[in-house]
Amino acid sequence: MKRLGLTALVYDGPMARSYLGLLRCSGYRLERIVLMVQARDPGTRRPVAPWLPAKARHYLARRVQDLRMNHWPREYLRQHRAWCEPWLADLARAYGFAPEAYRLLTGRLNLADLAEHQQEILVDGMGDPLLTEWAQRLPPRSPVLFTGGGIVPAALLSVPQCRFIHVHPGVLPDIRGADGLLWSLLLRSRPGMSAFYMNPGLDTGEIIRTQDMALPPLPAEFLALDAATRYRFLYAFVDPMLRAVFLLRLLQETQGQDLFELPSHAQDEARGDTFHFMNPYLREFALERLHALCTPSPAARSAA
């Protein structure tokens, strides 16, 4: 295993598990992983059992997060195993990685398998002061991969010893904000990815690299699903793994370089658009566009 001089700051879910699964399959071991356990139930936003002793509460909160955030990949693989597994193998082939990378999506998250140093922190959102305290204890010049979404508070980003890297599913500065994959399909007819050093704005940090990605193969069974299910499938299996593939390519291309200070350039903030979540009607339209653009999955063709 190659030791990777990178700290991963993650919430459990398909996004984090795709990065971690792909890095492990590709022979990388992170220097450090920090699992943020949400003190609030991600579904109800209510505090998880505040009456429990701290250790038991932490355990329960981690379990709740696992069940909530990894529900759809597990459920879909259970319901649609017959075509889903060949499709995931097709996706792996199309983007050049081992299909085993998907195993972590449904399996047990064992941090010791993934990183030299592991830590779990029970936090109440990204603004929790515990996170800033954690960042202040990192060694100097620590690059941190942030796998979550949304805005990271300026207080955390301004901790001098670390620099946060994020992979965004859209070519910056053209496509910022939420649902980047779908907006990219509507506006550019293909997925795009960007890696950047985060700043307090929404996807406005210094760009390290951007890349257009190939369209994913899609089986006929996927195309037969209703729009809401297709959307969840994309966010369970495609969007997270595209980000992970892009990160892996970046790591391979910058091997031996200091991830704290990769060549990067400032964005033209006046250029580009910031998008919000796509309305379900437009989403359906974007999924139709994806259908029109994509080639059928070879596995689906042979099954037919």
Place this chain on the structure above:
Amino acid sequence: MDSHLRTALQGQLSHQLRQSASAVEHDIAGLLAEGGLPDGASRQLRYQRKIDITHRIAAAYDGVVGRPLTEQSISGDGYLALALVFMRSAGEASQPAAARLRWINSAFNCLDQIDAQRRDDRVLDQYAALQALMRSAVT
């Protein structure tokens, strides 16, 4: 056909909003009448941000459309009119594709806020007409 429909809807909704007690609905009526508000473009952007992020438009805001001054939301007429304002911007030929899609997305977000239980026949008709306009704009 689309422009006739749009003009008819605009006339009806302007008339309805003029009778409203909500300051925001008067604002929206001003946006409907192009050039009816001195700082119309920036107010329209603020309303777009509100509907996209909070998924509601309050019946009253502070002067810069920042803080809501009431828990009450605007009426179905207000949402229909705001969707029409957004669709008009989406139809401007000078707008780049990204901006057009953002306006259309916000217009759909407005329609989603019209409470299905409270749609009378008139609102239902206007809703259907506007939805048809929006669908043809997307395709």
